[in-house]
Amino acid sequence: MSRHGLPVIAVGGGIAGAAFATELARSGCRVILLERTSHPSHKVCGEFLSQDAQTALAALGIDARALGATGIDRFRLVKRERYAEAPLPFAAAGLSRLCLDEALLAAAERAGATVVRGAAVTGIEATGGEVVARTELREWRGAAAGLGTGKHAMRGLRRAPGEMVGFKLHLKASAAAAQTSPAWCNSSSSEAGTLAPALSRAAS
Numbered sequence: 001m002s003r004h005g006l007p008v009i010a011v012g013g014g015i016a017g018a019a020f021a022t023e024l025a026r027s028g029c030r031v032i033l034l035e036r037t038s039h040p041s042h043k044v045c046g047e048f049l050s051q052d053a054q055t056a057l058a059a060l061g062i063d064a065r066a067l068g069a070t071g072i073d074r075f076r077l078v079k080r081e082r083y084a085e086a087p088l089p090f091a092a093a094g095l096s097r098l099c100l101d102e103a104l105l106a107a108a109e110r111a112g113a114t115v116v117r118g119a120a121v122t123g124i125e126a127t128g129g130e131v132v133a134r135t136e137l138r139e140w141r142g143a144a145a146g147l148g149t150g151k152h153a154m155r156g157l158r159r160a161p162g163e164m165v166g167f168k169l170h171l172k173a174s175a176a177a178a179q180t181s182p183a184w185c186n187s188s189s190s191e192a193g194t195l196a197p198a199l200s201r202a203a204s
């Protein structure tokens, strides 16, 4: 039990927030996780899981392969019609964040955390040994809070602006293209075909 019997508040239910909540709940802490989205949603992420990532997920009780992850064993660099290819030194996997994040939130709940969806935290304040996280509808009091909002800044806890911008595109292959394209082209996402993540510098 946390100080004063108050829960620990996890703000954000992505990879970091859900893992934080799961580990704390497993160790006997009362945890409330506040996630702003009310339903599964896509994330700007390449959805590539290295061996280390799969090991970390396994420690949280997540088996990426059992969730339908696609095996990835080669690296391919493509420019127009030309490409260079090399085997990866480990067995990687590709899994939609749409699927992975829901599995992580379910793991947090299984561990005993209370997951609240549709709760966008608008500000966090520390007062008198307590932490208050505010959403539009109510205040949540906790003994401590963990900020797992990813790239999203929080009022009063603004992050230094970076100069990178991420893009992601889901492309659905035509029936003909799907027949001729190599297996690596078909992503694990049930909704999407090829994933095309990219990073670029923000226009100044």
Ligand SMILES: Cc1cc2nc3c(=O)[nH]c(=O)nc-3n(C[C@H](O)[C@H](O)[C@H](O)COP(=O)(O)OP(=O)(O)OC[C@H]3O[C@@H](n4cnc5c(N)ncnc54)[C@H](O)[C@@H]3O)c2cc1C
Pocket: 011, 012, 013, 014, 015, 016, 017, 034, 035, 036, 037, 043, 044, 045, 046, 047, 048, 049, 050, 053, 119, 120, 121, 122, 148, 149, 150, 151, 152, 154, 166, 167, 168, 197, 198, 199
């Ligand atoms: C283009 C691109 C490609 C990438 N490709 C890969 C890859 O292939 N493999 C890989 O391992 N990593 C990849 N990454 C990195 C990976 O996406 C991040 O490391 C990871 O998403 C960070 O997890 P997180 O939990 O910190 O943040 P996020 O995944 O962003 O989760 C933050 C969560 O907080 C919630 N939230 C935000 N604000 C609030 C609020 N105010 N109140 C409540 N909830 C809130 C959001 O809804 C979200 O669910 C990529 C990143 C980019 C940009």
